[in-house]
Amino acid sequence: MDGELFPRERTVIAPGAVHVPDWLGPARQAELLAACRVWARPPAGLRTVRTPGGGVMSARQVCLGLHWYPYAYARTAVDGDGAPVKPMPARLARLGREAVAAAYGTQPGPTEPGSPEPGSGGPDAYDIALINFYDGDSRMGMHRDAEEKSPAPVVSLSLGDSCVFRFGNTASRGRPYQDVELRSGDLFVFGGPSRQAYHGVPKVLPGTGPPELGLTGRLNITLRVGGLG
Numbered sequence: 611m612d613g614e615l616f617p618r619e620r621t622v623i624a625p626g627a628v629h630v631p632d633w634l635g636p637a638r639q640a641e642l643l644a645a646c647r648v649w650a651r652p653p654a655g656l657r658t659v660r661t662p663g664g665g666v667m668s669a670r671q672v673c674l675g676l677h678w679y680p681y682a683y684a685r686t687a688v689d690g691d692g693a694p695v696k697p698m699p700a701r702l703a704r705l706g707r708e709a710v711a712a713a714y715g716t717q718p719g720p721t722e723p724g725s726p727e728p729g730s731g732g733p734d735a736y737d738i739a740l741i742n743f744y745d746g747d748s749r750m751g752m753h754r755d756a757e758e759k760s761p762a763p764v765v766s767l768s769l770g771d772s773c774v775f776r777f778g779n780t781a782s783r784g785r786p787y788q789d790v791e792l793r794s795g796d797l798f799v800f801g802g803p804s805r806q807a808y809h810g811v812p813k814v815l816p817g818t819g820p821p822e823l824g825l826t827g828r829l830n831i832t833l834r835v836g837g838l839g
Contacts, residue, residue: 620713621790623777626763626802628713629790633797639769639823645699646741646769646829649674653693656743660689668748669811669830674698674739676836681757683738683838698737706736706833709765713799736765736833744773744828746816752776752783752808760837763801767833768792770825772818778808794819 618631634642650656650672659667661680675698676683677690686694710716738758742750755764775798778787787808792798800807814828 623788623790624800624804624807626804627777627800627807628798629792630709630713630797630799631793632795633709633712634767634769634795636795636820636822639795639820642767642831643769643823643825643829646672646831649696649741650743653691654687654695655690657687657690667750669742669744669750671743672696672741674702674741675737676838678738678740678757683757683836698739702739702831702833703736705767706765706835709767709797709833710763710799710801713763713797736762736835738834738836740832740834742830742832744771744811744814744830746771746814746827748811748814748827750811752778752787752810754780754806754808755832755834756806758834758836758838760835761801761805762835762837763799763805765833766792766798766800767831768796768798769794769829769831770819770823771828772815773811773828773830774813774815776810776812777804778810780804780806780808783808791815794823794825 621629623629656670656672659671674696677687677695679689686692772791772793775790775792776787777790819825
């Protein structure tokens with residue numbers, strides 16, 4: 611936000627959980643938004659997610675790489691139109707690797723000539739993307755990302771309206787937790803001892819997104835390493 615008294619800085623929220631404000635500049639945000647609009651089209655496009663108990667998630671979702679549904683993964687949109695899931699784009703896999711390096715202050719490791727770049731191919735590649743769309747009334751209850759077998763960090767990117775992101779503990783959905791405001795372009799990474807922490811979105815702040823982006827609502831792009839074979 612322009613005119614703030616103090617600039618927002620990289621913050622360690624919990625061990626392994628890092629918030630990097632304004633990581634995506636305006637051009638990369640616009641590029642990602644345009645791509646999300648393509649990925650959201652049928653087949654295997656944006657859908658409403660229903661839980662086994664009959665509940666309905668207020669945030670709608672599209673998946674890339676593997677299709678997540680409560681509470682497993684599939685290669686087709688089993689709770690949607692049944693079409694094969696769209697492939698995970700290599701640029702998103704690379705973005706996941708760049709995000710982890712930015713959050714943890716590490717440099718990407720070297721590769722042997724002809725070998726796949728870490729984060730874009732191979733067993734440790736970011737191979738799953740869950741893209742959630744929140745309108746002004748949407749929220750996400752406290753949950754853990756527990757269907758993956760890989761311990762690799764989860765990467766979360768925000769576009770559009772700001773939200774209150776609640777980051778909790780690994781033992782329960784209740785306290786202690788910390789609320790963080792995530793704005794358009796922000797990066798949040800959680801791994802290590804925080805990989806199985808409960809987290810959620812209790813509130814979206816309508817009308818807070820950058821006008822030049824042209825997005826009403828909030829998009830959250832979550833990148834994961836499945837380790838599922």
